[in-house]
Structure formats: C-alpha cells, structure tokens
Amino acid sequence: xxxTMTSAAQQHVRKHLEHxxxxxxxxxxxxxxxxxxxxxxxxxxxxxxxxxEVFEFDEVKLVIDPKSLLxxxxxxxxxxxxxxxxxxxxxxxxxxxxxxxxESFHV
Amino acid sequence: MVxxxxxxxxxxxxxxxxxxxxGIDLGTTNSLVALVRSGMPETLADQEGHHLMPSIVHYTxxxxxxxxxxAAEFNISDPLNTISSAKxxxxxxxxxxxxxxxxxxxEFQGEEAGMPKIKTASGLVSPIQVSAEILRxxxxxxxxxxxxxxxxxxxxxxxxxxxxQRQATKDAATLAGIKVLRLLSEPTAAAIAYGLDEAKEGVIxxxxxxxxxxxxxxxxxxxxxFEVLATGGDSALGGDDFDYAIAQWLCAEIGxxxxxxxxxxxxxxxxxxxxxxxxxxSDEVQLEVLDWKGALSREIMDTLIEDLxxxxxxxxxxxLRDAGVNxxxxxxxxxxxxxxxxxxxxxxxxxxxxxxxxxxxDPDCVVAMGAAVQADVLVGNKSGDEMLLLDVIPLSLGxxxxxxxxxxxxxxxxxxxxxxxxxxxxxIDGQTAMAIHVLQGERxxxxxxxxxxxxxxxxxxxxVAGAAKIRVTYQVDADGLLNVTARExxxxxxxxxxxxxxxGLAEDEITQMLQDSFSYAREDMxxxxxxxxxxxxxxxxxxxxxxxxxxxxxxLSDEEIQCLKIGIEELQQLRxxxxxxxxxxxxxxxxxxxxxxxxxxxxDASIKNALAGQSLDDIERS
Numbered sequence: 001x002x003x004t005m006t007s008a009a010q011q012h013v014r015k016h017l018e019h020x021x022x023x024x025x026x027x028x029x030x031x032x033x034x035x036x037x038x039x040x041x042x043x044x045x046x047x048x049x050x051x052x053e054v055f056e057f058d059e060v061k062l063v064i065d066p067k068s069l070l071x072x073x074x075x076x077x078x079x080x081x082x083x084x085x086x087x088x089x090x091x092x093x094x095x096x097x098x099x100x101x102x103e104s105f106h107v
Numbered sequence: 108m109v110x111x112x113x114x115x116x117x118x119x120x121x122x123x124x125x126x127x128x129x130g131i132d133l134g135t136t137n138s139l140v141a142l143v144r145s146g147m148p149e150t151l152a153d154q155e156g157h158h159l160m161p162s163i164v165h166y167t168x169x170x171x172x173x174x175x176x177x178a179a180e181f182n183i184s185d186p187l188n189t190i191s192s193a194k195x196x197x198x199x200x201x202x203x204x205x206x207x208x209x210x211x212x213x214e215f216q217g218e219e220a221g222m223p224k225i226k227t228a229s230g231l232v233s234p235i236q237v238s239a240e241i242l243r244x245x246x247x248x249x250x251x252x253x254x255x256x257x258x259x260x261x262x263x264x265x266x267x268x269x270x271x272q273r274q275a276t277k278d279a280a281t282l283a284g285i286k287v288l289r290l291l292s293e294p295t296a297a298a299i300a301y302g303l304d305e306a307k308e309g310v311i312x313x314x315x316x317x318x319x320x321x322x323x324x325x326x327x328x329x330x331x332x333f334e335v336l337a338t339g340g341d342s343a344l345g346g347d348d349f350d351y352a353i354a355q356w357l358c359a360e361i362g363x364x365x366x367x368x369x370x371x372x373x374x375x376x377x378x379x380x381x382x383x384x385x386x387x388x389s390d391e392v393q394l395e396v397l398d399w400k401g402a403l404s405r406e407i408m409d410t411l412i413e414d415l416x417x418x419x420x421x422x423x424x425x426x427l428r429d430a431g432v433n434x435x436x437x438x439x440x441x442x443x444x445x446x447x448x449x450x451x452x453x454x455x456x457x458x459x460x461x462x463x464x465x466x467x468x469d470p471d472c473v474v475a476m477g478a479a480v481q482a483d484v485l486v487g488n489k490s491g492d493e494m495l496l497l498d499v500i501p502l503s504l505g506x507x508x509x510x511x512x513x514x515x516x517x518x519x520x521x522x523x524x525x526x527x528x529x530x531x532x533x534x535i536d537g538q539t540a541m542a543i544h545v546l547q548g549e550r551x552x553x554x555x556x557x558x559x560x561x562x563x564x565x566x567x568x569x570x571v572a573g574a575a576k577i578r579v580t581y582q583v584d585a586d587g588l589l590n591v592t593a594r595e596x597x598x599x600x601x602x603x604x605x606x607x608x609x610x611g612l613a614e615d616e617i618t619q620m621l622q623d624s625f626s627y628a629r630e631d632m633x634x635x636x637x638x639x640x641x642x643x644x645x646x647x648x649x650x651x652x653x654x655x656x657x658x659x660x661x662x663l664s665d666e667e668i669q670c671l672k673i674g675i676e677e678l679q680q681l682r683x684x685x686x687x688x689x690x691x692x693x694x695x696x697x698x699x700x701x702x703x704x705x706x707x708x709x710x711d712a713s714i715k716n717a718l719a720g721q722s723l724d725d726i727e728r729s
Contacts, residue, residue, distance in 0.1 A: 016113055016145040026113055041119040042111045044146070080110060084151065084252040087110025087144070 001073045003028065003055055003062060008079040009088060010060045017060075020044060025054070025061030028077065028090075029068040037106035038071065040090050071107055110254070113145035118488075128259045128288060128486035129249045130296070130478025133238060133276065135194040136318045138162045139472060140245040141479035142253070143488070148300065148476040150469075151252045159471060160248075163191040164240045166227035171236075174244040187213060188227045193241075195342075196223060196234035197279070198272030238279035246285055259288040261482040263474050266292040266324050267338045269502065270547065270559060274588055288485040294324035295333045296477030297443045301465050304328065310336075310436050312426075314456055314464065315443035316419060319345040323423050325430040325437075336430035339422050344415065346383075346446030352411045353379035353403070361399040371397075383408065387448045409451045416455050423459060440464040445471045500525075504559075504581055504589060507544035509534060510638035511553045516581045519549065526582040530596075533577075537569040541577060543593050545604070551631035552638070564593040566600040636688040644682045644695055648675055651702055654709060662708045671705065674698045 005013075013026050025048075029041035045063045048054060053069055055062045064072060076091040098105035114120065130148070132139045137159040141150040150158045157176065164171050165178035166188045173181070181189040190213065201215070201223045214226040224231035242262070250257055262285075264276050273290050280287045291299075294313035298304060303311055308329055315322040322340040326333045354375040363371070378396050382403050385392045391404045427434060440460045446452065447470045456464050468476065500521055505513040508531070517527050533541065541564045548556030567575050576596040583589050592603040652675065659668050674697070681694050 012145075013113070016147055019147045027116070029119075031119075040111060041114075043114045043116050043119055046116055082110065082254070084154070084248065085110055085254040086252070087112050089110055 001053075001069055003064065003069075003072055003075045003077065005057050005060070005062060005077040006079065009077045010057050012079045012088070013060050017044070022046065024048060025063050027063045027065075028072060028075070029065060030071040031068075037104060039104040041068075042088055115146065120488075125255070126258045126486040126488055127249075127253050127255050128261070128479075128482035128488075129246070129257060130291075130475050130480070130482045131242060131245055131260050131262045132293070132296070132475035132478060133194065133242065133262055133264075133279075134162055134317070135192050135320060136162060137471070138241050138245060139475035140249050141472065141475035142249060143479050143483040148479040148483075150472040150475050151248055153248055160241070160245065161191070162194065162241050163189060164193070164237050165189045166229045166232060168228045170229045171240045174240050188229075190225060190227070190232065190237045193234040193237035196225075197238060198269070198275035199223065199234075235275055235279045235282060238276070239282035242280055242283040242285055246283065257285070258486050259286040259482065261289045261291050261296075261478040261485065262287060263291050263293045263296045263478050265322065265338075266294050266335045268292075270589060277588070288482055291478055291481055292324075292333075292335065293322070293443070293474050294326055294335070294338075294441075296474045296481065297441045298326060298328070298333065298439075298477065299480050300468055300473045300477035301439070301441055303439055303441070304333070306438075309438040310432055312423065312437050312440045312460060313443060314419070314423065314440060314447065315340075316446040316452060317345050317444040318347050318446065319343065321345060321419050321422065323419070323426045325426050325432060336432060337426045339426035339429065341418065341422060344418060346444075346449070348415050349383055349412045349446065349449065350376050350379045352415065353383060353408060356403075356407070356411050357394070357396060360401060361396060383449065387450060405450065412449070412451060416449075416451055419452075420455055420459050423456075434459070434461055437462060441473070442466045442470050443473050500583055502547045502557075503549055504583070505546050505548075505556070506531075506579060506581075507542075507546060507553050510642040512635055512638050513546055513548070513551060513553055513556055516579070517583060521583075523583045526580060528578050528580040531577045531579060532573050533567065533570065533575040534572055536572050538572065538575070539567045539569055540565045541567065541593070543579060543591065543602075543604075545581075545589070545591050550627065551635040555627070555631075559589070560591070560604050562591075562593075562602060562604040564595065564600065564602040566598070567595045568598050570597075633688065637686060637691070640688045640691040640695065641682055644678055644691060647695055647698060648678060648682075651675060651698070654702075654705070658709050658712065659705075662712060663705060667705070671702055674701045 017023055017025070023044040023046050025045045027041065027043045027045045029043075030038050031041055032038055045061070048063050049065065051066055053064050053066060055064070062077065071094055072090075072092060074093045078089045078091060080086065080089050092105070094107045095105045096107055120126070127142070129140050129142045139150050139159060141148050152158050153160070153175075155176075160175040161179045163175065163178040163182070165173040165181045165185065178189060182191070215223045216226055216231055224233050225237075246257060246260070260280065262276060262280055264273055268276070276290060277287050293315065297313050297315070298311050303309065306328060309327075311326045311328065313322075313324045313326065315324070320340065320342050321344045322338065324338045325336040327336050354372075357375050357379060358367070367375070374396065378394060382392050382394060386403070386405045386408050389405075391402055393402050394400070437460050440456060440462055442453070442456070442464045447456075447466065453464060453466065500517060500519060500523055503515045503519045504517045505515040506529075508514045514529065516529055517525060531541070543562050543564060544553070544558065545560040546553060546556040547559050550556050564577065567577070578594050578596055580592045580594075581589060582592070588605070590603065590605050592601060594601040651671065655668065655671060663671070678694050678698050681691055685691050
C-alpha cells in the first residue's frame, strides 16, 4: 500500500512547514462525516502516533493512520491552481462517488 | 473538486463548515486583500498577477464601470469621473472637504447632514459608495480565489480615524455586502503580521511611508492589548516626492528648462521612479532619457532625498515625545509601505531608533496580512486560546453637564469593547426632560470639544431637583462605534442613540485637540472652576429668592430683607462681570454668611410647625 505526492505538493508542504516553524510533516486521513459518507483530513503533524504509516518524499513526511490508508491507497496528493483558487487535491482511485463539491465521498 | 488547505492538528473543518475570512487594507492609493491559507497569510493577486489594486473607480452614465488598474487608465482622459483618494473624504463633512478642495479635482455637492458627494457622469456619488466599489472588487477576487463565499472580513483603518471615519468605512463594507468582523488599526495590523502580539509587553514603532502619505505610530503592547500612544506624520509626503526630486535632478542634468510639457514631465517622472526602484538593489543605474544618456548612483540619489527622509525622522521624534517614550524604550520598528524599500530610509530609521527595523515581509502587504491573521482568528479557524486583539479609543468620550462643562465617561486609550455608566440627576424641581449631549475630546469645556450627538430623555416623572436618578451608559463596540443610553431608574423611561456623526475630523485636528488639551490645561482648569462657581451662584440665588418669597415676611425685618436682596444683586452682577472663580467663590460665601441667620430661623420655624400640637411623649416615642 502506498501513496504519492507531486513535486508541487512537496514544495507547498515544505513552505508551510517552514512558516509554521514546528511540526514533522502533514497528516492525510479520512473520517466519516459529510453528505456523502467520508471526508478528507489534511493537518500538520506535531507528533506521529503509534501505528502511523510514514511516507517520505525528499524529506517531506506524509503521515497516515492504518485505517485511513485503506481508503487512500494509491492516492496522489497534488497542489493545483484553478484560476485564482489554489490548494491541495487528493487524487484517490478508490472513490466511487462524491458529492457535488467533492468535499465528501464514498468508496 | 474542492481544494484543501492544511489545518492545525485536530482542527480539520467538517465538509461545508469551513469558514472563510479575509483581511482588507483599504488604502488611499492602493488596496489589497489577503487570507490565511494553511496557516500562512498571503495577499491575493488578480488574473494579471497584480497584488495591489489602485483605489480608483471610474464612473460612466451607466454607473461604476471600472475599478483598479482599468479605472486608472481614465485618469488623464476623464479625470472628473475617475475617483481616486476617496479615503481622504470618508467620514468628512462638506467644510472639511472644501479645505482639501485644492488637491482634489472633483466637483462636490454638500447635502444630507453634511455628507459630501461627488458629481460624476452617473450622478452624485458619495465617498462611501466609491469605497464600497473597491471593497466589492477585492471581495470578488477573494471569493474567486477561495471558490467560496466569504463569511466576513477585517478591514484596516488608520489609527487616527475617529468615530465618523470608522463608521463610514463600516458603511462602505455594508454597502458592498461584506460582514465586517472588526475594524483594525493599520499599525496594529502591521505588528500582528510580524507576530509581535505574541510577546506580552513591548513598545513598537510603525513607520509607514507610502506613495503620498507618511504615518508614524507608537504602540504599547501590554497584556495582549495594543494601545496607541501617539500618531504623527505628514499627509503630503511619500515616495512620489522622491521621484519628483530625482526628476528635478534629471531635468538639471539634461539641461531642460523649467517649462516642460506634460509629456516630458511624465517621461522624467517615470524614468525617476524606475531609477529609484533599481537603486534599491544596485549601486548605480544607467539612464536614457530623450536624447540624454547618463548614470545615477545611489550616493547621488541619497543626497537628493536626504531632506525628505530627515523630515520623516523629525516626525518620528515628535511622535516619541508625544508618546512620552525614549528612543531606547522602543523594542521593535516595523516598516510599512513601498517607499520603505529605499535603502536610505532603512538606514536612517535604523540610526534613529537604534534597532534594525523589521522588513522581512513585503512592506506593501504587511497591513493586509496582519488583518488576514486577525480575520482568521475572529471567524473561528484558530483554537480558543488564540489571543483576541483589542483596540483602544483615540479620544475621550464625554457628556455635557451644567455650565457647558464636560464630564468624561470613557477616557481615551480605554480598551474596547467597553461600557461605562454614570448617574446624573435633575437640576430643577419638576423637570421632566433632560438633554444629553455626547462629546469627544480632551478639553474641559463643551465649546472646545467635538459634538457627536444630542438627544433627549423625556417622560421623567416630576420630582424635586436631585431626586431623579438618570443612568447614562456609553457603550463602545469592538469597532469603536458608540451607543448611548439614558434611563431614569425609578420609572425606567429610556432613550438611546447610536452615534453616527455626519462628518469627521482630520488627523491633524485630532492631534491638535490632544495638544490643545495639554497646552490649555491651565486655562481649562480655570474655566472649569469658574463655571462651577457660576453654577453654584445661580443655584444659591434661585434658592434664596424662593425662600425670601415664601418666608421673609414672617421671619425677617424689612431691613434684613433689603440687606439680603442687595447681597443677591451683588452676586448676580459679579456672576456676569468676573472671570475669577475665586472672587466669585468669596462672594458666594459672603452671601451664604449673610443668609445664615435667615436659614436658621426658617429651620426653627419649620421644626416648630412640625412639633406644634404634639405632646413631648409623642415625639419621644416616635
């Protein structure tokens, strides 16, 4: 099981971590909520928890708990600009259906 | 597909629950919008990549047709319909604006309780409407950038903005359909952008040199509250003056006369501006203007702008003196405004304040970034222990009392939001109404302060003078806006007013009012004392006359009555003639002595009346 991140995503995560001046990486996760069942979690990580899987890309760490990894296996984290809007995007091959805005999904 | 931002641990928002708030720096020349993304404040660019948006709106007969750079293109072809610097007019009265008239090319029309309006092709336009167009444009930019609706905004205002100017700014936001989370003073925003609010204590100077204005503010941070100790500056000094000085030098070097056509002037100014910007990085710049070729070194530029920079340093010195702070007490200096990129400015500021100024953030963006950080906290995207910044009111708020005096209810530099109440009473028997006059300023007499509002409390039940209890409450909300309530406590009749004055004060007027309050301190004290004695004299005359009318015939001889009447007349005359409160006080005392025996006899008589027909036992028992 694995996940990946694009170089644009790496660059932005690194920039935000430097600005925050603490934290070991970024946590990717999934939780049950929202209009379509599941939603993504994207947070800074101060301490990795026991059982967390850590994926490292050029010294940038992505931290995922084992349960979330089931839903995120094969996901690519990207950073995209759409017109004036910009931010992180989860490219998750497991998603079967998502709500109109894409904030929640189910597998 | 929604694009995500990184949250703090444990604070990932629920889907569709994300709150979006921006910070807006509504500037005189340029405006900016910023927001916090993944914990980092950043200013937002438009489609063309411009972060700054000129604060300019162009009007045609169909309304506001263009804002920002697009509007700026009409500056020369259609100056009367291209409105810039509207911020200078916000919250001002017609008479204030007339004073600015020479600088602004527009045609004004005053009406509606003093609000000035500008004549344009689309009819009369108020400065509030112009500002609203600018705000609306920035909000549209932010919403495109977030791909979501905004939940609110923090808008910055100069520290010296008074109630009217703040209210006008808020009105502009309302007109633009923006929920204002907070108005924040610009220097405070700059300090937040550098995270200076995280320290517990400190004195900070904010040196803000823009294109056309210079502001210096001295702030004291104590227990998480920024207090504005002093503000100063020059509303007609900025980077444009640097350009002008360099252009003059060019003109002399090239050997051009004084009579340049507008085209030549523009070319020279543009070359000067480009040279100035290049000399920020390099020591020398090669120039080609018209047929002339030459070089300008940073050293020469420094001599050209030396006097201008020295002028700002003098203003800093004055501000420190007003603040009562020594240079050594300044912990940090923050640079704001594009013109602080000039190396000589940085050098002189560092020399004067004896600290290395903070300039790691883009000086054009600092204020908007600080506002964005504050907006993010206010909208609830940060955990609860994040400090909420408080502001202070710039001038004391008071109420008119008898004799044209001011009783201060909320003192200047009180942190807001705040509510304070004071009890007043009636002055005359059977008084059923009371006029409440709300004032702002530091002086002792009503005439020397600024009138904000007047209203009346009616329906007070008739009582003897002094029996009614009227509680007047002054409440200032987090944006510095004032609500006044008056309530008679026995009957609960109430009257209230939201202070929304129709015109504002200029920065230098506020400074003037503050300075006057110091330089006239002695006169004010004398004046207050005199008014107090005058009120006392009036009261004594009134009481004594009433007593004479009632009891004199029964208790006094004709001679005694005559004597008292002369005493009253003398006091009346002196009340009009003298400016010496001590003289008046002596006369009041004299009349008091003169009427002492009369008062004693009245007392005896009323006791006798009360006891008449009762046995001693009854009295002892009761």
